[in-house]
Amino acid sequence: MANDIQNDIAAPSNDDKNIATITHLGGTVFSFIPGLLVWILKKDDSAYIADQAKEALNFQITVLAASFIASILIWLLIGFILLPIIWLLNIVFCIIAAISSSKGELYRYPLCLRLIN
Numbered sequence: 001m002a003n004d005i006q007n008d009i010a011a012p013s014n015d016d017k018n019i020a021t022i023t024h025l026g027g028t029v030f031s032f033i034p035g036l037l038v039w040i041l042k043k044d045d046s047a048y049i050a051d052q053a054k055e056a057l058n059f060q061i062t063v064l065a066a067s068f069i070a071s072i073l074i075w076l077l078i079g080f081i082l083l084p085i086i087w088l089l090n091i092v093f094c095i096i097a098a099i100s101s102s103k104g105e106l107y108r109y110p111l112c113l114r115l116i117n
Contacts (some may be wrong), residue, residue, distance in 0.1 A: 001063075007053065009047045009048050009106070010047070010048075011040075011104065012046065012048035012049075012104050013046075016046045016049050017048075017101060017102055017103075017104050018102075019038060019042065019046075019047055019049050020048065020052035020101035020102075021098045021101045021102045022034070022057045023038045023049075023053050023100040023101075024034055024050060024052070024056050024094050024097040024101055024107070025094060025095070025098045026056075027056050027059065027060045027063075027090070027094050028090060028091050028094045028095075031060050031063070031064060032057055032060035032061055032064060033054075034056065035054070035056035035057030035058075035059075035060055035069045036057055037059055038051035038053040038056075039054055039116075048104075049107070050097045052097075052101050052104060052106070052107065053116075054116050055097070055106075055107065055108065055109060056094075056097065057116055058098075058109070058112050058113060058114050058115055058116050059093065059094075059109040059112045060090075061113065061115055061116075062109075062111070062112050062113045063086060065081050065087075065113070066082075066086050067083065067086055067087075069082075070082035070083045070086055071083065093109055093110070097109065
């Protein structure tokens with residue numbers, strides 16, 4: 001699927017790559033807000049930015065939902081294990097996405113709910 005999208009999107013400029021990279025990295029600190037802001041403000045300017053901001057937004061919504069469920073599961077003590085794992089996976093996947101987007105590649109997060117199309 002990523003190859004189909006890659007064919008439809010023109011080669012991103014350096015500015016597009018930088019914005020996408022910052023959007024992915026911003027999710028580690030500011031959750032879904034960078035993805036939402038970039039998607040709302042830049043979705044009409046560049047197909048590459050729109051795609052990557054949407055992907056970052058979907059992943060951060062998934063992380064937020066998983067964290068909410070894990071915080072409820074703290075009552076069963078499994079949440080104490082799940083919350084650090086979710087936090088670590090968020091950081092790792094956001095760094096991988098930032099590296100890919102800095103190269104101009106389309107990145108797809110694993111285990112991501114695609115709520116925003």
